[in-house]
Amino acid sequence: MSLKKKYRLISLFSGSGGLDLGFLNTDCVEILLANDNNKYACESYANNIGNHIVCDDIRNLKNLPQADILIGGPPCQGFSTANPNRSLDDPRNWLFKEYVRVLSEVNPDIFVMENVSGMVTLEKGIVLKLILEELENQNFDVQYKILNAKHYGTAQSRNRTIIVGTRKGLNRTYKYPEPVVYPPLFGQFLTVGDVIIKNPISEYVHNHDVSKLSALNEERIKFIPQGGSMKDCPVELQNNSDLKRAMKRLHLNDVSPTIVHNNNDHYYHPIEHRRVTIREMARIQGYPDDYIFAGPKSEQSRQVANSVPLPFAFHIATSVINYLNDTRESY
Numbered sequence: 001m002s003l004k005k006k007y008r009l010i011s012l013f014s015g016s017g018g019l020d021l022g023f024l025n026t027d028c029v030e031i032l033l034a035n036d037n038n039k040y041a042c043e044s045y046a047n048n049i050g051n052h053i054v055c056d057d058i059r060n061l062k063n064l065p066q067a068d069i070l071i072g073g074p075p076c077q078g079f080s081t082a083n084p085n086r087s088l089d090d091p092r093n094w095l096f097k098e099y100v101r102v103l104s105e106v107n108p109d110i111f112v113m114e115n116v117s118g119m120v121t122l123e124k125g126i127v128l129k130l131i132l133e134e135l136e137n138q139n140f141d142v143q144y145k146i147l148n149a150k151h152y153g154t155a156q157s158r159n160r161t162i163i164v165g166t167r168k169g170l171n172r173t174y175k176y177p178e179p180v181v182y183p184p185l186f187g188q189f190l191t192v193g194d195v196i197i198k199n200p201i202s203e204y205v206h207n208h209d210v211s212k213l214s215a216l217n218e219e220r221i222k223f224i225p226q227g228g229s230m231k232d233c234p235v236e237l238q239n240n241s242d243l244k245r246a247m248k249r250l251h252l253n254d255v256s257p258t259i260v261h262n263n264n265d266h267y268y269h270p271i272e273h274r275r276v277t278i279r280e281m282a283r284i285q286g287y288p289d290d291y292i293f294a295g296p297k298s299e300q301s302r303q304v305a306n307s308v309p310l311p312f313a314f315h316i317a318t319s320v321i322n323y324l325n326d327t328r329e330s331y
């Protein structure tokens with residue numbers, strides 16, 4: 001029998017469960033309930049993680065059980081508004097409001113809200129201030145920090161705002177995880193080569209179909225070196241897209257830029273003249289090869305790109321567990 005404490009966790013906006021898997025990998029949580037309204041993400045979650053996912057709009061989540069931990073990042077498009085009278089009462093921010101509703105119902109000891117790093121500067125920081133105030137009003141001490149997944153054992157540069165709230169009165173300070181690598185001071189980044197080449201991907205693995213290139217892209221990619229992009233093509237092969245971003249080819253000895261969904265316009269393989277597969281994206285996000293993504297390819301891409309990288313999620317989860325263990329010891 002494990003001597004580790006099992007904390008009860010509720011997961012919102014769970015997607016295919018990247019953040020959830022980070023917590024599960026600590027072996028210290030039991031997920032009571034997860035929620036998402038995307039049927040393909042829910043199918044992936046249910047098949048690979050468990051049937052505790054409720055596939056429904058968050059507004060329909062009612063009568064939730066008590067839990068120690070609440071996790072999840074509401075999509076934040078609604079915050080990006082040019083409305084001079086903006087406030088969190090703006091109906092477009094209802095996803096955040098739903099998170100707050102669940103937070104007040106579940107009343108966990110600690111919550112984690114993950115979001116894009118741009119959230120911090122949105123509307124000159126006013127949006128973040130409103131969010132933090134609203135969360136504090138639920139009786140939580142709230143802090144935020146931008147962390148980069150590359151410092152936490154992930155072969156990818158991915159900045160994320162991590163908001164953590166601890167219920168007032170618990171008398172312990174939550175501490176963000178320390179980086180596990182911080183070159184050149186200590187350690188080396190995990191690289192694209194480390195995760196997609198060193199341990200070759202079996203042809204029998206799921207989600208590993210190579211997409212066909214157009215004749216024009218086949219021609220262009222021959223000119224693009226590792227780490228390069230369409231800017232490296234002869235002018236006659238360029239188009240009017242952002243040349244530094246279009247047809248980005250990954251570098252074997254570097255971290256990947258942030259994995260994004262971008263309508264299947266995926267990065268290119270470091271040495272082969274093709275785009276990376278969903279499986280290669282999933283490796284960069286830290287998913288194990290036996291995790292199978294459901295749905296059409298564009299939905300698989302969305303799930304992988306939406307995820308919190310698993311090693312990053314694991315380090316965040318560990319900091320949460322340490323906090324809870326600490327509060328329990330003080331009883």
Ligand SMILES: C[S@@+](CC[C@H](N)C(=O)[O-])C[C@H]1O[C@@H](n2cnc3c(N)ncnc32)[C@H](O)[C@@H]1O
Nearest residue numbers: 013014015017018019036037038057058307308
């Ligand atoms: C950034 S993704 C979450 C990724 C997840 N944390 C992970 O690590 O894999 C946000 C999720 O919110 C879900 N979502 C958006 N609107 C929703 C709603 N009204 N009710 C429930 N889920 C919703 C989306 O389907 C998407 O999967």
